Amino acid sequence: MKMARKKSSWGKKQRAVIVTGVRTPFVKAFGKFLELDSIDLADIAVKSLLERTDLPHEEIDSIVWGGVILPALAPNIAREVALDLRLPPTVEGMTCTRACASGLQAVTLAAAAIERGEADVVIAGGSDSTSNAPLNLPQKAVHALAPLAFGKATPADYLGVLSQMMPITEILPKMPKIAERTTGEVMGESAESMARRNEITRQAQDHFAERSHHRAAAAIASGRFDDEVTAVEASGGGVYADNIVRGDTTFEKLSKLRPVFAKDGTVTAGNASPLTDGAAAVLLMSEEKARALGYKPLAAFRSWAYVGVDPADQLLIGPALAMPKALDRAGMELKDMSVVDMHEAFAAQVLSVTKALASKGFAEVRLGKSKPVGEIDEDNFNIYGGSLSIGHPFGATGARMVTTMANELASTGKETALLGICAAGGLGAAAVLEAVD
């Protein structure tokens, strides 16, 4: 006979909503945030989030954080933040990494946990400090030094170590670079090859970059980001706004830059996203909890999707597959989207993705659809610029995009937003946000 069991409350369904989001200014690497590592930056973003919302600390269930260059000695940034900010010890934390989609990954993990009933209040976000990327010793040096690190070393051990240290070039620390582990290709080279394959001209890339800068500059000037960017007191003085944006740049100026990754190439420092330091945090709650605590939700996730493509082919084409997948899951089409926001790793990558989305051939062969996903209307696309102009601290970008789009839906009456992010390893990410009444 079956035992009568009490019904489990585990896995209850509830709606997750975005309550608010805030980020640090995004700052050029090796600049004003030089002395702040990714944990410091995360602390600043989360602290500001707590101050702005007056959130009672005991309400927080957990922190989920995304990062790409994780601090080697304390990789679980989320937990470090909780401890640094003296949040109750019950606020647990986890850190995830999914290359440039890490920030979005953290936010969707939080949303999933709330929807499943694992938590009611979660802070999610991401941060990266390219300025503090560790220099790694080559494996050869690490292995050679092992006898000295463990136990008592004898003089013979020291001699043995020395003998293994030649030639000297093999034991020097290696400069970190953004290269694919499997193919060895630097990401700019991947963008270059995508530009060539998809026939994205230098002109088109520079025009896109120019627009990104102008739109971001206009947004900053109009105060559009004031609610979502917090000032930071760094050792060199206060930082109040993003410092990569060039409102005065022009197509002509951008056209003069030299290609970086290939002699007769098209990718320049002007149409690629720069190395950036920064952090962004998002507060998510169950709708019930948010209303009970007196918050007005900004937006909610209708769907999301993560995909992988062969990194040896078109490394950054992922969003062209992830965005349609997220739309399918949302039961919607591209034309239903009020606004589209795509991470701008490279102008060449964004334009390759939009070209694929507009292609019937791509839809038929890669998506199994008879019609193209559609053309994206320029007026509704990356309306406040993007990573090219605002900057791209890898782990923070997804949380920045969620915050900006959630605010857009809440403040303008727009209904839906589609997000798309490409990431190293041939990954693609996308999400559909919807307004909450």
Add this chain to the structure above:
Amino acid sequence: MTDLLLENQNARKLIKTLGLPIPVPEKLARATGPYEERPLDDKKVLVCGAGGLQTVLAQILTKAGANPWVAGDSDAVLEPFIGPGEAWARTPRWVPSGDAPEGERVDAIVFDGTGLESPDDLRQLYDYMHPWIRRLNRSGRVVVIGRPASDAKKPARAATRAGLEGFTRSLAKEIGANGTIANSVFVEEGAENRLGPVLRFLLSPRSAFISCQPFHVTKLAKGDEAPDTHVLGGKVALVTGAARGIGEATAELLAAEGAHVVCLDRPADDGPCSKVAQRIGGSVLLVDITDEDAPARIANELKERFGGVDVVVHNAGVTRDKTLGRMAPDAWDMAVDINLGAVIRITDRLLEDEVLRPGGRIVCLSSVSGIAGNRGQTNYSASKAGIVGFVEALAVRVAKKGITVNAIAPGFIETRLTSAMPVAIREVARRMSAVGQGGKPEDVGQAITFLATPGAVGVTGATVRVCGGALMGA
């Protein structure tokens, strides 16, 4: 003995500088890893001819990573290539027919001759290929596609179709010095969807030593799954004579595609056979295939230990050369029994006991000398030509179960066997192929591996020569 003209850079340079009338063979480009998603990545492939396969070719080539250059009278010929080109970001390019733009070169030419009807139409071969043939890059590829002559209702049409094969064979001999190979493919009406894996193989470095060959792609055998990579994942493969040479190379290649390889050899070869099995994560089966109970033992072992087998490679073989007048009866019996008798007995048993699973692949080793005839090899040639008949007949009988049966006929391959040949004969044998050199065991292994893949379902009952386009044989 290594091939001096191929491996010794100084010798190569010396001959070229002195202008000696010795043709220096081109070192063939070979594949280095398992099957790739895009075996033709960034290769420029000229697509030409007048046939109905443009849509099929567009999909195959762009998905395989090639950049299609399409020859025709106007850029309207690009039409079928645009969609697939966008899907895989391989933008097609139009080139005017009968003209190769100054300074442009291609890596491969694919001629679609499925639309040729009369002998006059053969002129298209000349018109399309004449401007480009000397613009092929090293280790280039030519594939001429047609319909099988046997399916033609009118004799004139059959003649035209057959003509494609002769053209390709001769062309292969002209361009071989560049390391370039040429093969023809005859696709049965309705078997076009089986063309992809064949073209991916023939246009890739995996077919480095296969030239002058006609491939027939038919609907005969059942089956449609055809993965592009990890092509033998989850399959069990039996390789006889796996201890060394071609067997060893084949076992390695099959394992690299995901197959669990059962390495079979004589109990006396326990050592080398075990080493091969260990290296590739396979199993060992020590059996003398001429033993009376060998078929039963092999069938039982495969059934009990692995639940069956998917790929059987009959590689074990011997030579016992003597002219017929001087040959001892033992020499005759041994060669014929190992090379042919045992192959048939084992195959029959595996089929009877249903140890060979549906969708299975049988690959037997024939030999170019078996096809062409060779002094002192009456016994060997009888057995190896016997294999040709065996695969032809068996292929038809097992097609319903999705099983294919094929033979590979190696030409001059650099193995232990050939390195024992007298220097002069060896040197002549090497240079008699269109590519002017001997093959490597891996070249034969690649051909066997291809025939073992699910994607090769269109090819059955065939004997494929891996000979670099040798003068001998048909």
